[in-house]
Amino acid sequence: MSDDTIRLVTIGRLLRRRRRFLAVLAVVGALVGYGASVLYPPRYTASASVLLPGQWEQRELLTQVEIAASSAVVDRAAAKLGWDGVSGTALRDRVSAKAADGNIIEISGTADTPERAQQLSDRVAQQFVAFAARIAGGTADPGAAAGPEDLRKKVAETNRRITELARAADPGRTVESVQVRTSLEKLRTALQEAVKKLDEADPATGKAGMVVMGPAARPTGAVPPTRMQLIVAGALLFFLLAVVGHLAAARMNRRLRTEPEIAAALGSTLLGTVDVPDEGRTHRPEGQDRRARVRRLLGVGTRWDAPASQRFADEAGRRVHYRRVCARLRDRLPAPRRVLVVVPDGDEIALRAAGQLVAEAADDPSPTPTSGGNPVLRVVEVSVTRPMVPDRDTESGALIVLSAGSWTAEELAGVAAACADARHEVVGTVVAGTVRSRPARSAGRPPENAALSFAVRGPATGGSG
Known part of the structure; x- marks a missing residue:
């Protein structure tokens, strides 16, 4: 192996004396990059934003991010899209979510065309909002989520019944009727206060109502690596490999020069x-x-x-x-x-x-x-x-x-x-x-x-x- 130090003048001499060979290798590398771009077509990414109103802690936002990119949401979006030969499993690698400033979750979808990328991100955002509304009460059971609403309906029905009983009582003619009406009003007040406390204790009251902030913008350019980037990278890679190969061969060359x-x-x-x-x-x-x-x-x-x-x-x-x-x-x-x-x-x-x-x-x-x-x-x-x-x-x-x-x-x-x-x-x-x-x-x-x-x-x- 030669002990000569590789200096800039050595690299300059290499570039000068092997310029045609290096140019040919760069062209070959560009062709290889073009072939790679044909095998791996360009992809486009669109993003849709979902607003989460109310006060949210950081860990809660991270939980919502995981839900947005979960299989439950993506599978529902795939079923709504109905693309031929594209299942929820295939879309899971193309969907991602992240938390942005201001309680905003950005959902990104990647597809082979700008139109499909836009449709995918919009559909996933809609399914995420619908799925989050179902589990706003802390459970994914539809019956348990509907429990508070049924209770409110029963309270309203009870209030109407109290009103009917109060009207049926003899209005103020006897002491008993006055006591009955007073007891019914106290019962109505107690029921209203109970419903108010239930609303205040319900976590869905301040954290429900997620909103999709408009449709996703249609992407105008492909995500890296683009075809041009692959072509340039191939040419540069072959060029650098040729230079390094020449320098390594010169370092290991044992032929006498002087x-x-x-x-x-x-x-x-x-x-x-x-x-x-x-x-x-x-x-x-x-x-x-x-x-x-x-x-x-x-x-x-x-x-x-x-x-x-x-x-x-x-x-x-x-x-x-x-x-x-x-x-x-x-x-x-x-x-x-x-x-x-x-x-x-x-x-x-x-x-x-x-x-x-x-x-x-x-x-x-x-x-x-x-x-x-x-x-x-x-x-x-x-x-x-x-x-x-x-x-x-x-x-x-x-x-x-x-x-x-x-x-x-x-x-x-x-x-x-x-x-x-x-x-x-x-x-x-x-x-x-x-x-x-x-x-x-x-x-x-x-x-x-x-x-x-x-x-x-x-x-x-x-x-x-």
């Missing part, structure tokens, strides 16, 4: 770094070429966390680097000799750089006063999984060319071990990179296919696996 690390893994000396144009293409089979075009289209053809490509003014600047590498290689050899250029299989950047290096070495083979001329280079590709290097023939050393950020220390150690097993001394290492600019071609530059003609493939004898 020249000192590569040279240390190979146990050799770094002779220099060279560059090849980023626009160059190599011949691949049709299937691989198609995949390569897709990777270039998405912008994933190169590693996003690799160092930024350098820009040279022209091709002469690149060729100077190749000549300097050839000069350092020549200085490490006492006489013109043949050198085996080892390139990891699949490293196209290194293969192109090796071809250019071969062309530069062959461009000036004449000896100089201080040396016997450039060595003759031969390129071979070696698999990093089972490295096999040709046995030593006329070569007197091996030069390893590879690109940065492509291979782990274990893979490079295996390549170096294969060179040693084939009796090749690793005389140096060259790290290849790319340039994004496309400078004008120099007249003295050899054709690029001529550089690649020095590369050889095929089975090799000797080496270590």
Whole structure:
């Protein structure tokens, strides 16, 4: 795992180099969000308010809230609505109630259309008021709730009977008749006082008469998450997952990126770094070429966390680097000799750089006063999984060319071990990179296919696996 700290510049480089790939993933996430909105259609919520007159304690209001959303009320509302295939059980999850300020209970109903949401909240509010009126006396028994009303009727009937008895008595002719009328008036007064005390003691007297405060307003927008919210959330989720995935992969990547690390893994000396144009293409089979075009289209053809490509003014600047590498290689050899250029299989950047290096070495083979001329280079590709290097023939050393950020220390150690097993001394290492600019071609530059003609493939004898 890399110990490099993830900084804003790292995230900026990721967004810049993977912008097309991230944009494609964001579009895919938006399509997934749209599909989720189709599977889960939008819902609409309407609210109706019920006023509870009188003085109510907080716990009593909470009790009424529970009653408003209870199955007894919702089942009655479902029966009144009569929606096909929608029962009270299905509506219980769509109805909610809460206590607002001022002894007001807000009943909310959720449905798939604004019209149905309005009908549901209105019907539940009406059934709640009716059900609360039935249990206002403290019981849900209709017979017990009707008891006080029957008593009042009997008291009224008794008052009428008292009036009839008072009229039938001899009005004031005898002392007995006066006493009878006085007793009847006292009985009437006692009955009226008893009814008054009954009304005062009845809790339904001050807490009955709940009122629905008008019909529910028809909703104009869907409740979250809406279709647009799902689309945006899907795009954002895929984008963030892609960014986090890239950063996590970079943190866990064990491929060597710097020249000192590569040279240390190979146990050799770094002779220099060279560059090849980023626009160059190599011949691949049709299937691989198609995949390569897709990777270039998405912008994933190169590693996003690799160092930024350098820009040279022209091709002469690149060729100077190749000549300097050839000069350092020549200085490490006492006489013109043949050198085996080892390139990891699949490293196209290194293969192109090796071809250019071969062309530069062959461009000036004449000896100089201080040396016997450039060595003759031969390129071979070696698999990093089972490295096999040709046995030593006329070569007197091996030069390893590879690109940065492509291979782990274990893979490079295996390549170096294969060179040693084939009796090749690793005389140096060259790290290849790319340039994004496309400078004008120099007249003295050899054709690029001529550089690649020095590369050889095929089975090799000797080496270590």
